[in-house]
Amino acid sequence: DAGVIQSPRHEVTEMGQEVTLRCKPISGHNSLFWYRQTMMRGLELLIYFNNNVPIDDSGMPEDRFSAKMPNASFSTLKIQPSEPRDSAVYFCASSLGGLLYEQYFGPGTRLTVT
Amino acid sequence: TQLLEQSPQFLSIQEGENLTVYCNSSSVFSSLQWYRQEPGEGPVLLVTVVTGGEVKKLKRLTFQFGDARKDSSLHITAAQPGDTGLYLCAGRYNFNKFYFGSGTKLNVKP
Numbered sequence: 001d002a003g004v005i006q007s008p009r010h011e012v013t014e015m016g017q018e019v020t021l022r023c024k025p026i027s028g029h030n031s032l033f034w035y036r037q038t039m040m041r042g043l044e045l046l047i048y049f050n051n052n053v054p055i056d057d058s059g060m061p062e063d064r065f066s067a068k069m070p071n072a073s074f075s076t077l078k079i080q081p082s083e084p085r086d087s088a089v090y091f092c093a094s095s096l097g098g099l100l101y102e103q104y105f106g107p108g109t110r111l112t113v114t
Numbered sequence: 115t116q117l118l119e120q121s122p123q124f125l126s127i128q129e130g131e132n133l134t135v136y137c138n139s140s141s142v143f144s145s146l147q148w149y150r151q152e153p154g155e156g157p158v159l160l161v162t163v164v165t166g167g168e169v170k171k172l173k174r175l176t177f178q179f180g181d182a183r184k185d186s187s188l189h190i191t192a193a194q195p196g197d198t199g200l201y202l203c204a205g206r207y208n209f210n211k212f213y214f215g216s217g218t219k220l221n222v223k224p
Contacts, residue, residue: 105156
């Protein structure tokens with residue numbers, strides 16, 4: 001199995017631009033998670049989906065952030081407009097069934113907003 | 115303020131030494147996980163503990179869950195350079211609340 005796939009691996013953009021991060025979960029997994037990791041705040045859960053439905057988005061920092069999961073094999077995290085404080089590594093993870101099961105993390109997308 | 119406090123934040127030791135990493139909270143977890151993360155990669159799950167007082171062993175790693183399910187520890191015996199990485203604890207609260215600790219960065223020198 002290819003594992004969780006994220007793209008791009010690195011993204012550098014200017015403040016105000018729209019950024020879209022992409023994730024393909026492991027086939028057969030029905031839960032998908034988006035995390036953000038920074039030195040200051042560590043690893044934070046932003047949102048998670050179960051069977052393509054958002055279950056908890058209380059970790060999404062503000063309205064500039066949105067996430068979608070149109071089907072079981074694809075999800076996006078969009079930031080519009082981006083700000084320098086959004087610079088972080090964004091991870092996607094998937095699991096067989098929610099938070100009790102093992103989460104498999106992707107390699108992450110390193111986002112730099114200048 | 116972190117819901118889960120890990121200590122120490124940084125640890126640099128020689129190969130062969132033993133070490134313990136702690137994860138503490140004032141809240142009760144329904145389950146707790148330990149992950150290891152290497153630079154440029156995502157975290158990888160090491161263990162999940164669910165029952166208060168539970169002890170799990172994974173080769174040279176021993177994980178303990180506190181009786182009250184508010185704290186946990188990870189003990190590594192005879193550390194090796196391959197153990198180097200960021201160790202993260204993660205606690206699950208209620209049905210769908212999940213928080214990671216701040217992490218312990220371990221460096222094992224050969």
